[in-house]
Amino acid sequence: MSYILEERKKQIARVGGTVKDIDCGKVSLAGSVSQRACVFCGSRVVLYPVADALHIIHGPIGCASYTWDIRGSLSSGPELHRLSFSTDLREKDVVFGGAEKLRQSLDELIDRHKPKAAFVYSTCIVGVIGDDVESVCAQMEQEKGIPVIPVQAPGFQGSKKDGYKIACEAIFKLVGTLDKPTPKYSINILGDFNLAGELWILLEYYKKMGIHVNASITGDGRVDDIRNAHNASLNVVQCSGSMIHLAKMMKEKYDVPFLRVSYFGIEDMSDALYDVAKFFKSEELMDAARKLVREEIGRLIPALVPYKEALSGKRAAIYVGGAFKAISLVKALRLIGMKTVVIGSQTGDKDDYKMIQELCDDDTIIVDDSNPVELSAFVKETKADLFIGGVKERPIAYKIGLGFCDHNHERKEPLAGYDGMLNFAKEVYATCMSPVWKFVK
Amino acid sequence: MQTSTIKKPTYVSSRNACKLCAPLGASLVFKGIEGCIPMIHGSQGCATYIRRYMISHYKEPMDIASSNFSEESTIYGGNRNFVQSIDNIRKQYSPKVMGIASTCLSETIGEDIPALIAEYKDKNQDDTDLPLFVHAATPSYQGTHMDGFHEAVLGAVKSLAEEGEKEMRINLFSGFISPADIRGLKEMMKDFGVKYTLFPDYSESLDNPCWKDYHLIPEGGTPIEEIRAMGKAAGTIEFGTVLNKGSLVGRILNKNGCVSAGEWLQNNFFIENHNMIMPVGIEATDRFMMTMESLTGTKMPEKYILQRGRLVDAYIDSHKYVFGKKAMVYGEEDLVIALCSFLAEIGITPAIIASGGESGILKKELISRSLIDPEKTMIMAGADFESMREMAQEIRPDILIGNSKGYYIARELGVPLVRVGFPVHDRVGGPRIKHLCYEGTQELFDRIVNALLEYKQEHSPVGYKYM
Ligand code: SF4
Ligand code: SF4
Numbered sequence: 055m056s057y058i059l060e061e062r063k064k065q066i067a068r069v070g071g072t073v074k075d076i077d078c079g080k081v082s083l084a085g086s087v088s089q090r091a092c093v094f095c096g097s098r099v100v101l102y103p104v105a106d107a108l109h110i111i112h113g114p115i116g117c118a119s120y121t122w123d124i125r126g127s128l129s130s131g132p133e134l135h136r137l138s139f140s141t142d143l144r145e146k147d148v149v150f151g152g153a154e155k156l157r158q159s160l161d162e163l164i165d166r167h168k169p170k171a172a173f174v175y176s177t178c179i180v181g182v183i184g185d186d187v188e189s190v191c192a193q194m195e196q197e198k199g200i201p202v203i204p205v206q207a208p209g210f211q212g213s214k215k216d217g218y219k220i221a222c223e224a225i226f227k228l229v230g231t232l233d234k235p236t237p238k239y240s241i242n243i244l245g246d247f248n249l250a251g252e253l254w255i256l257l258e259y260y261k262k263m264g265i266h267v268n269a270s271i272t273g274d275g276r277v278d279d280i281r282n283a284h285n286a287s288l289n290v291v292q293c294s295g296s297m298i299h300l301a302k303m304m305k306e307k308y309d310v311p312f313l314r315v316s317y318f319g320i321e322d323m324s325d326a327l328y329d330v331a332k333f334f335k336s337e338e339l340m341d342a343a344r345k346l347v348r349e350e351i352g353r354l355i356p357a358l359v360p361y362k363e364a365l366s367g368k369r370a371a372i373y374v375g376g377a378f379k380a381i382s383l384v385k386a387l388r389l390i391g392m393k394t395v396v397i398g399s400q401t402g403d404k405d406d407y408k409m410i411q412e413l414c415d416d417d418t419i420i421v422d423d424s425n426p427v428e429l430s431a432f433v434k435e436t437k438a439d440l441f442i443g444g445v446k447e448r449p450i451a452y453k454i455g456l457g458f459c460d461h462n463h464e465r466k467e468p469l470a471g472y473d474g475m476l477n478f479a480k481e482v483y484a485t486c487m488s489p490v491w492k493f494v495k
Numbered sequence: 496m497q498t499s500t501i502k503k504p505t506y507v508s509s510r511n512a513c514k515l516c517a518p519l520g521a522s523l524v525f526k527g528i529e530g531c532i533p534m535i536h537g538s539q540g541c542a543t544y545i546r547r548y549m550i551s552h553y554k555e556p557m558d559i560a561s562s563n564f565s566e567e568s569t570i571y572g573g574n575r576n577f578v579q580s581i582d583n584i585r586k587q588y589s590p591k592v593m594g595i596a597s598t599c600l601s602e603t604i605g606e607d608i609p610a611l612i613a614e615y616k617d618k619n620q621d622d623t624d625l626p627l628f629v630h631a632a633t634p635s636y637q638g639t640h641m642d643g644f645h646e647a648v649l650g651a652v653k654s655l656a657e658e659g660e661k662e663m664r665i666n667l668f669s670g671f672i673s674p675a676d677i678r679g680l681k682e683m684m685k686d687f688g689v690k691y692t693l694f695p696d697y698s699e700s701l702d703n704p705c706w707k708d709y710h711l712i713p714e715g716g717t718p719i720e721e722i723r724a725m726g727k728a729a730g731t732i733e734f735g736t737v738l739n740k741g742s743l744v745g746r747i748l749n750k751n752g753c754v755s756a757g758e759w760l761q762n763n764f765f766i767e768n769h770n771m772i773m774p775v776g777i778e779a780t781d782r783f784m785m786t787m788e789s790l791t792g793t794k795m796p797e798k799y800i801l802q803r804g805r806l807v808d809a810y811i812d813s814h815k816y817v818f819g820k821k822a823m824v825y826g827e828e829d830l831v832i833a834l835c836s837f838l839a840e841i842g843i844t845p846a847i848i849a850s851g852g853e854s855g856i857l858k859k860e861l862i863s864r865s866l867i868d869p870e871k872t873m874i875m876a877g878a879d880f881e882s883m884r885e886m887a888q889e890i891r892p893d894i895l896i897g898n899s900k901g902y903y904i905a906r907e908l909g910v911p912l913v914r915v916g917f918p919v920h921d922r923v924g925g926p927r928i929k930h931l932c933y934e935g936t937q938e939l940f941d942r943i944v945n946a947l948l949e950y951k952q953e954h955s956p957v958g959y960k961y962m
Binding site for chain 2: 059061082084086087089090091116120122137138143144155158159163182425426430434448449453454455493494
């Protein structure tokens with residue numbers, strides 16, 4: 055296995071094999087073409103869906119250009135988040151400092167767009183050139199009367215995961231600054247980013263159960279809802295990798311308990327509803343949840359049959375950002391008769407990988423922070439038919455004749471919830487059953 | 496409309512930038528060298544973002560390594576990362592060439608990449624399959640992706656080209672064009688029957704056929720031997736008249752440098768440089784063909800006479816559909832200059848010409864070459880998409896011609912967008928779009944005419960069947 059760098063061998067395991075504990079949470083190896091992005095990216099993806107906030111990137115232009123409207127996070131109202139603002143630092147700013155440029159930029163943009171808050175991301179060189187971003191933000195906050203929150207996210211200071219944490223801290227600064235009347239059964243949804251309108255599907259389910267969603271953080275997010283988030287009775291956390299930190303902080307300071315859920319696949323989706331009902335200890339809610347699940351599953355299962363028949367026995371490789379999502383995917387794939395043969399994530403932790411070891415069949419390859427060389431070798435070795443990943447994995451899969459399903463930020467079809475499961479089955483079916491593969495096999 | 500009355504709002508901040516950062520351009524060039532793997536010296540994010548951005552256009556695997564700076568490297572220097580990175584890349588990829596681009600970060604902390612390369616070579620003297628090294632300094636606060644592109648072209652030529660006895664051979668620096676355009680140029684070189692080096696040639700490496708196994712370094716790229724031979728050529732043709740002059744504007748610390756690769760070959764190896772705008776449209780292509788004829792002593796092959804004839808015929812058949820239309824043209828400076836030259840031939844007024852580039856010579860180039868009527872044109876240098884959008888709301892162009900990032904403006908105005916250049920993120924086939932020479936112009940012209948016809952047909956109360 056010469057394609058695996060010596061230093062990376064501990065980040066790869068096989069279910070039932072000798073390596074039990076995967077080494078993870080490490081910085082990417084120099085020279086390895088990691089599929090990860092940076093700290094800034096982590097903070098940006100989490101905060102980005104807050105639609106009535108101004109997001110400005112303090113640094114040279116690239117970091118802003120590459121993240122302009124990059125995610126399919128939909129908003130039901132304002133769309134300020136879809137604009138890409140940057141201070142576009144030049145050499146003279148690098149030499150003489152960019153703080154004044156930042157101040158002027160904030161000044162003009164806040165006046166022009168009247169946002170409810172501003173997030174100021176500092177990227178790699180800002181720390182190095184020593185701009186005092188904090189004090190510019192404090193000054194603007196005073197002048198403009200809105201929260202102006204520095205998000206110190208230089209890419210080199212850790213990994214994408216650290217960026218999530220920084221984003222959680224930025225949101226936490228908003229939480230607890232506004233009190234609105236909040237109904238009895240109120241929850242916050244954490245860690246859904248409303249890709250392809252997924253949040254709206256969930257809102258519908260909870261509404262049917264009689265549950266009020268107080269703040270969605272951050273999908274279709276609004277600053278005032280976030281400020282009032284502490285008044286909810288429960289935080290329901292999906293995508294725990296990114297949002298658990300916020301949930302923990304809210305638990306500590308505001309005594310809001312949290313639940314970990316996933317909205318992907320039938321089992322996990324149903325649990326997400328039952329667990330909330332259980333939490334409120336309400337028979338009424340539980341009955342409503344049961345009714346909803348019964349109806350949805352009654353519709354879904356027969357609809358899945360033809361897909362399952364066609365896909366049964368096919369093999370899938372999964373490489374996604376968060377490990378929790380990967381786990382849901384394994385279960386969802388089983389539902390349509392498919393077997394997972396490779397599973398990996400950019401940011402999984404020890405517990406995640408343990409769960410994966412228990413869940414997956416023997417010989418499944420488990421990998422942390424992989425790269426194209428490894429991934430292409432793994433799918434070859436395991437004879438996978440399908441690859442589930444993000445934009446950067448797609449051409450790898452296609453190039454060597456594998457079906458592909460986008461499970462990342464750019465998808466345009468919702469995959470959450472019961473309808474999402476059906477969409478997932480359809481997409482997997484479309485890519486696995488297409489006649490085009492006969493030309494490459 | 497009197498353009499002079501329009502007030503241009505000036506913002507300090509960039510709002511939806513119309514430019515990308517320098518290492519992206521350099522990586523593209525490195526992809527155009529045979530057996531080369533690009534490495535970006537800096538933190539992980541830059542490389543990942545650049546890969547992702549390019550993948551969405553080229554739809555090809557895009558292995559670009561990063562030396563992956565940590566906090567420690569940022570404080571104490573990145574040489575350990577540099578060495579480890581090269582070692583690891585060599586273990587996995589065994590490249591023949593390593594193309595190394597710097598970033599804002601590595602430049603800001605003062606990394607001396609040429610010295611790091613020299614040190615690495617020194618330490619590995621006995622190593623017989625040491626790759627060649629090509630380096631481009633690409634801090635993005637000094638220029639855009641185009642500056643990075645030309646910096647890397649120059650870097651490759653400087654480190655690889657060898658002087659030698661002159662032979663009948665042509666160098667072609669074709670600039671940032673599509674893989675399909677590169678293939679067209681190569682075919683033309685063959686038709687002229689001349690030896691040539693086209694650089695950078697990513698026509699295959701960024702537009703590959705399907706594979707059975709994953710290829711670590713995709714096929715294609717200008718062969719190293721051919722880059723070496725550039726020093727022996729009889730002449731150089733260089734597309735683009737702005738080239739990397741933008742980075743000169745961005746520089747305050749180091750004001751010298753900034754010759755193009757063609758100029759460098761001329762200054763150092765005395766190879767005559769024929770600099771010209773990109774051949775879009777008949778006149779620009781004629782100029783290119785005439786230069787080819789005089790350099791090779793061969794007449795333009797029959798095939799191209801026919802292509803030219805068909806293009807003139809098409810212009811005539813459709814001239815009324817396009818005449819007098821107002822366009823907003825945007826993108827890299829050399830691209831918009833070429834497009835303006837073409838639009839002038841068919842009677843479309845480029846009412847707004849915008850570029851994120853800041854060479855400071857865009858306006859001069861357009862006017863001195865008589866490509867536009869300054870009275871009817873608003874030129875926006877260093878523009879971003881929001882300023883373009885505001886301008887477009889006042890001037891109301893009939894059509895947009897540029898990359899896919901302007902789609903939201905076209906959508907808001909309710910007018911067609913003809914996608915050209917890079918990136919085309921919302922359609923397939925970006926790498927296969929042709930723009931150059933008679934045939935490429937033909938395709939581009941047809942697309943523009945059809946976009947206008949479609950608009951008219953869709954807005955007509957009658958669903959007519961003939962034009
Ligand atoms: S730091 Fe510089 S090189 Fe890196 S993405 Fe930003 S602009 Fe580009
Ligand atoms: S690593 Fe730094 S410079 Fe590069 S994209 Fe991330 S924040 Fe920007």
